[in-house]
Amino acid sequence: MITLYGFAVSNYYNKIKLALLEKNITFIEESIAPSQNDDMLKRSPLGKIPFIGTADGYLSESQAILEYLEDAFPENPLYPGTAFERAKCREFIQHLELNIELIARRLYKEALMGGTVSEETKDEVKERIIPGLKGLDRLTHFSPYILGDCLSAADVVAWPHFGLISLATQKIYGSDLVADHIPGLADYLKTMESRPFVQQVAKSRDAAFKAFLEKK
């Protein structure tokens, strides 16, 4: 039995939750906030979420968790059938997370959390994520899923990240940079959001966001 620790405001939490649901792995959720206490640091080296509990121990870092789920639960695979296709799927994920999401993340403090971000940071983020998004477009098929006619790990990762990056760039720049640079995004989101497990994750995410904003 897997326990998923974290909360549904996090796009990385929602990535893992969607993977668990689409792979039909039994799991429970335990709500927990990032913290620096010793007990937390033993489970996740920076006290960050999400992390999971397994029969063998705890595991953090969302991409390591996604690979573990695929490795330990081979049914309902999220990676394609050949080594090169699997590699292209991982390339898409790495590119999206390293070259786009981790950059856009610097906006969240102002876009989502009521803080402020300097104009310099806003300019720098914009300058870096536009080439990132153009590069992502070169790796994307949308036929109708990112890598072809089946849902893959690329979709499970892209959907939660796209949602948050769209929201943040819309708030900060007055324009959704994901939609501006990824043609076909709207149809893709419709395809994804017709899936029951995606709807389930979206519903908990929206409720968690509402509760989060009310508490602030």
Add this chain to the structure above:
Amino acid sequence: MITLYGFAVSNYYNKIKLALLEKNITFIEESIAPSQNDDMLKRSPLGKIPFIGTADGYLSESQAILEYLEDAFPENPLYPGTAFERAKCREFIQHLELNIELIARRLYKEALMGGTVSEETKDEVKERIIPGLKGLDRLTHFSPYILGDCLSAADVVAWPHFGLISLATQKIYGSDLVADHIPGLADYLKTMESRPFVQQVAKSRDAAFKAFLEKK
């Protein structure tokens, strides 16, 4: 046949080169600098190095490449024998790259390339990589390799990154933050540097650095 594109100044290039050597995969190297020309962007979505050429096409993002090598060339495995051990190996790699190397990287402009970095950036990097290194220490065994008695992907990734982060923090802060926060580092480096393939990668790296600094 694999072609490895890039140059030996890059720690990510050296990560892939060491993986190819330790797995005994036949490859050739083609020296190429990052660029934004169309031909390059088709092969690597941001025009970055390293990337590889395979019989099926090009592939970028070093961790996607490392996974591909393991997947397509299962002999001489770099990942351990169980799903959970493999997951802990990937967790180590993700933590090192996302929470330490990508942060420390902001120092390289001054530490290695003759540019300058603001005091604010230096303070921010230091503040973030120290908890990262303390977290890494919690994931590390050094018995004598990072995850136990065999070389694994964790070592193939850590050795090139540790070298560059040590060098950069020594130059910027006057103190090697990796050695300061990872007890056992010196003995570990001795173990790694007794391996012929590590020596081979170090030799090309040192020659590439020398040429790079002379050109500047």
